[in-house]
Amino acid sequence: MMRRLAAQSAAELSLTLRRGESLLVTLGIPVIALVFLSEIRLLPTGPGRPVSFLGPGMLALAIMGTALVNLSIATGFERGYGVLKRLGATPLGRPALLGAKLGAVVAVEALQAVVLVGVGMALGWRPSAAGAAAAVGVVLLATAGLGGIGLVLAGVLRPEANLAAANGLWLVLLLVSGMLAPLSKLPAGLADVARLLPSAALADALHRSLSTSTPVAVESWVVLAAWAVGAPLLAAVTFRWE
C-alpha cells in the first residue's frame, strides 16, 4: 500500500507540475492580482494596508485554483482518456489513488503558500505566526470541500464541459467570496449566500487567523466542515469512472 501510494503520489505531483497552463490559475493570477491590487488601490479592502486583506484573499484564491479547478480538470480528462478505468483494473485501489491526488494537491498548496506569503511580505504584509496552525487547519478543511466539489463536476460532466464549468465556478466563487473586498461590500442577500460557501469561509478564516490575529469564526469552521464532509460524499455517490 505505502509503495503504491508513494509511487502514485510522485506521479500525480509530476503530472501536476508539468501542466504549465495550470500554473496560471494556481500561481499566476493570485500573484499578479496580489501585487497589482496591493500597489494600486482599486478595491475597498477596508482599514489597514491592502496587502493585509489581499494576502489572505489571494492565498484563498490560490487554494481554490488547486483544490477545485486543477484537481477537477485533471481528473475529468483522466476519466475521459480512460486512465481511471484502466487504473481500476490494477492493484492500486481507490484509497491510494485518492490519497495520491490529495497529497499532490497539498504539496502544491504548500508551494503556493510559500510564494504568496513571500510576495505578500515583500509588499509589507506581516502575517501572524500565531494564526498559522489555525490557517493550516482551515486550508485542509477547505481543500476537502473544494476538492469534493471539483470531483463532483469531474465525475459527471464530459471533460470539455467540466473544464468550462470548473473555470466558471472559480470566477463566481472569487467574486462572491470576500477575497477581493469584504463581504460587507456585497448586497446583503448575496453576502448571506456567500457566507454559506466554502470560498468565503476560507477567505474570512485566513484573513482572521493571518492578518487580524483573531480567532476563526465558529460559523466558518461549521461551513468548512460541512462542505468537507458533504462534497466528497456527494462525489463518491455520483462519480462515474468511465
Place this chain on the structure above:
Amino acid sequence: MASRPLSDHGTGPAVECRDLVVRYGSVTAVDGLSFTAEAGQVLAVLGPNGAGKTSTVETLEGYRRPAEGIVRVLGWDPVADHRSVVSRIGVMLQRGGVYPTMAPRQVLRLFSHYFDDPEDPDALLDVVRLRPVASTPWKRLSGGEQQRLSLALALVGKPAVLFLDEPTAGVDPEGRLAIRQIVAEQRDRGCCVVLTTHELAEAERLADDVLIVAHGRQAARGSPRSLARRATDPAISFHAPARLDLASLAAAAGTSVDEVSEPEPGHFRIRGAPTPTRVAALTGWLAEQNVPMSDLQTSGASLEEAYLQVIAEADR
C-alpha cells in the same frame, strides 16, 4: 462462503462464464453466455459490433456486475474478490487508458510499483519494441505504438490471465507480428489469454479456441480449424462499398435474394457453387456499377468463411 482461487491450486478453469447476462437498462448486451478458458490457452471471442464481446470481457475484469449468471477468474468473483483478481490479471482496454503526457518508460515504471513482483519495465520496453520512443509522451506515439504500450502495461504484473480487447486494431503489420509473438509467449508460459477481435485472420493465427458471439449468445465454438471445416457451403465472398443493392446483385449472380447477404458492412456473400460463369457475371455487374472490389474468395474452408456463415445464420 468466500470463493476459492481454484486455478491457483491447479484445478478449475482460469476463466469461467456460466449463463452470463449483462444488461444496460432495458438493453440486453449479453444473453446467457457460457464458456471456459484454461491456463495456457488463447481464446478468441469474435462477433460483430454490439455482439456483447466487450461487455463479457469487462464483466470478467470486474468493471460490471452480471445481471444473471456467474463469472469466475482464477476461481474468484471479479467484483467481490476484486483485489485478488486485479493482482493476477493483465488488461488491455479497447482504447486509451494511459496518461497522455506520460512516456512509455515512465508509465511502465509507475505501473510496476502497483504489483508485488513486477516485470522489469526496461525489459518490457524491449519486448514490445518501444525503446526508441521510451521518452516520447503517449499522445505523440503512433496508434500502433500506443497499442503496444497498452499491451506492455497488461504484462507488467506477470498476469495469469490476459484480457486483450481488440489488441491489433490500428496496428501496422510489424506491430501485429510483435503482438502475435508476445501472445504466443504468454500462452507458452501458462497464461490464459482472452482476446476479442474483428480480424479473423488474426484470430486464425493466434487462437487455440474461438468463440463466436452474436446478439449476446454463443453462435459457434471450436478450434479455428474445426470451425473452418464446418463451413462447407460453397460460396463467393468479396469486399465492396457497403449497402450494394442485394436484389440486383442476386439477379446478376443468377440466384435468389435469399442466397445473398451482407454479414458486415461492405462484406458480401453469395451462397451456391462458385462457378466461373457466376464469378464472371458478378464481376461484370460490379464493373457496370463502377464500384471497386477486393478479397474475392471462392473457397469455403477458412475461419472467415465459417464466421460469416455463422453470423448470417444467427441473423436469420
